[in-house]
Amino acid sequence: MRDDEERIIGRCIGETSPLALTFISKKTPKVGEYVVLDYGGTKVLGMIETLSGCSTSITEKIYNPATVEKIREIEGEDHYTRGSIKILGDVETLRIPRVPPSPGIEIKIADEDTLKKVFSGGKDKLKIGDLITQEGVAVELDVNKMVTRHLAILAMTGAGKSNTVAVITDGILKFKGSVLIFDMHSEYVDADFDGGTNVIEPHINPLYLSLSEFAKLANIPGDAYVQERYFRMAYGDVRNSVRGGSISNKEFFNSIQEKLDEFLEMDDYKGDKKPIVAVKNKLDDLIERYRNILSLNAPDLVEEIKLSAANVIDLGSVDEDAADVIVSHTLSNLLKKIKRGDLSFPVFVILEEAHILAPKSRSTLSKYWIGRIAREGRKFGIGLCMVSQRPKSLDPESLSQANNMIILRLIEPTDQRHVQEASESLSEDLLKQLPSLNIGEAIVLGPMMRVPALVKIDEFKGKLLGRDINIVERWRRLKEEDERELEEQEKEISEFMEY
Amino acid sequence: MLDSLYERTLYKKETINKKFRNSKIKSRPASFWKDWQINEDGSEFTICGGDGSFNKIEFRRFMLYAIDAECLIYDNDEMRSLQSCEVDILPPYGYNRERLENYMGILEMKTNLKALEEYDIDIMLFDGSILGNIIMPPHFIRGLTKRTKDEMIEVYLPALKEKIEESSSDLSTIRKDLKEDIEPMIYLEYLEKLLVIYRLIEKKREIVAISKRSTSNSYFRSNIPDMAIFEDFSNKEGYSKPKYLEVSDIVKWKFPTSELDRLFKGMTFTIFYARLEDFKNILKFELPYRLSESGVAEILEKVKKISTDGYPYLLKRAHNDVIIRDGDMERISRILGLFERTGREML
Known part of the structure; x- marks a missing residue:
């Protein structure tokens, strides 16, 4: 631990407020570093939000690099640092003091013991990583608050979202919890989670689908009322007749087609031949596209969810519409079953590519259930984790329900602004840090943390498929294989000729 | 600004332009100027340079x-x-601006003197003109009788000499004694300044006074300053051949004490102009001793070593550090708790 003298980095200057202050320093502190200030009889914790290196002599008014060189030669490293500090509260309770610090007071780098106390997640804690600025200080999340107050993991591609999801999942499994991952890119299917991975095939039993879910699968738009009416009539009839009995997929769809054929021949529906034929075509198309995921023998997906496991619904092989149906169907059943007490344990649901499932500017089936779970989930023990690389396309209503956030590198200003609008605790200055984060570094904030932190997320020790492949290596290997094959052929030919 | 001033400007445009054109430089500086690339001196030496500043708030x-x-x-x-x-108050009499300029000059030179005493200085740069400080006594003391002046010297000179050692210009004890009698006070301040210059010159170091804006015309005797003539003639690095000025040729009156009179009147000043970097401004150099042309070149090489943008x-740097802005004065006034009317509040 550094002694007191060494930890002093500068002094507070100018006007201060109970929430923020400006300071100057002759040292070079880091953005995100935690500091302590002694005032009002307590030790107060703060975080450095902005920093700028200044020089009284090398100013913007100099236009000649040679001048700068000469000044540096004469003055040496004569510069100072000016920065702003956000006051986070006294180190014990993290309550914001009611008085502002007096100008001139010392700013000290927070010692490890203080930080360990602040960043400890309490009894039920999940270690997510270490502070970027103070290595060796573990950052722990309060699992209860993370699950009940929902979470959003936002970042550009390749910034470390999947690793973060894996670390969180692994952490929850240590508590024998249950995680349900909607795995859009089959990244977690082979992951070695501590409690085991329960891969759930995305099979849906058409009999359990709601009419709107089925219509969505069949690509019958919500405003095609006539098509929807004939589809409802045919589907309803067949569903009622097969319930309880055993029937194959083929028979089920054939029965619907036959029902539609009957409508075509009926005089009453003579004028609607076109929409009935359209429904028939769409059904053919549906069978062709979703042959692999539709099964009348498939159990309810929710019943497949296990406790103490990472339950991964592998959506890698289905298109976005099918994924929407599966997610919406699963979420609605999950909520119903938990409410009714049919499912006895809480579940933390992770939605990969949340901007596809709950987009900002169009309606999807999942969006409604995501919204419902975001609002009601905490009362019944369903936590949501929305993962997205395009926050600006994510439904703001859903995003704002995620009180916790892990924001990794985000470069696009619109994305940043969208995230800030959804989060009260993401200050302008923290927002400015987003583009400068390295891979695996994140701003973590929300009720699951006592104070916001810049965190280097731990690396998930198990295997993940989402990592970038080495393209050049792959080309090189293929080329080598070709050359080897060619050599062998030449060898065989020459042996044959010799023979 | 009044609109009528625009009209007046348009009306006088032609006349003023004509005057401007007529002020064309007719002098021939070629025989004095030498384009010469000044190389930076590679040797190691200790150099110092400084500046001063003052500001004021006039309360009622x-x-x-x-x-x-x-x-x-x-x-x-x-x-x-x-x-x-230094910070203080003065009664709102006349000549205050001149007095403050004088105080500032004293403080500046005292700080330089301290540097000469505490460090092994090889060259001392001085902002402005030393000669100007010596040969131009404040006109407002000319009304004092010789008797009064002699009395003042007899009574206060020892105290003034003692004060030279201090890095301030606090004459409050003497001021109190004189009951704010303005003219004698100004005389004493002038005397103090001469004593500091005396001490500086006495140190016999290389003192180089550098002026950015000089109106001196000792080269061409024209109504256009020498500096403007050289500026117009060349835009290359170089310098003018040095000119030597004897103080005794300029000052015909006696300095306040025989000691000062002897020293100053025995002095020769070396004057030259130089441009340290192509296209940058001409500077006027003034050395309180006689220096040959080769010596001038050596001085320029040393100065060039620590120069930026000519x-x-x-x-x-000292100039930027010392500036006391109006905002600084307001802060000083607040610290002192002075809340007196200035008379400009209603504007």
């Missing part, structure tokens, strides 16, 4: 003033700073 009953001065010392390794400052960096 008194004038609050603040003065500061800095001398920067560079020894090839690091740059150090010596600083002096001007000595130590002087530039």
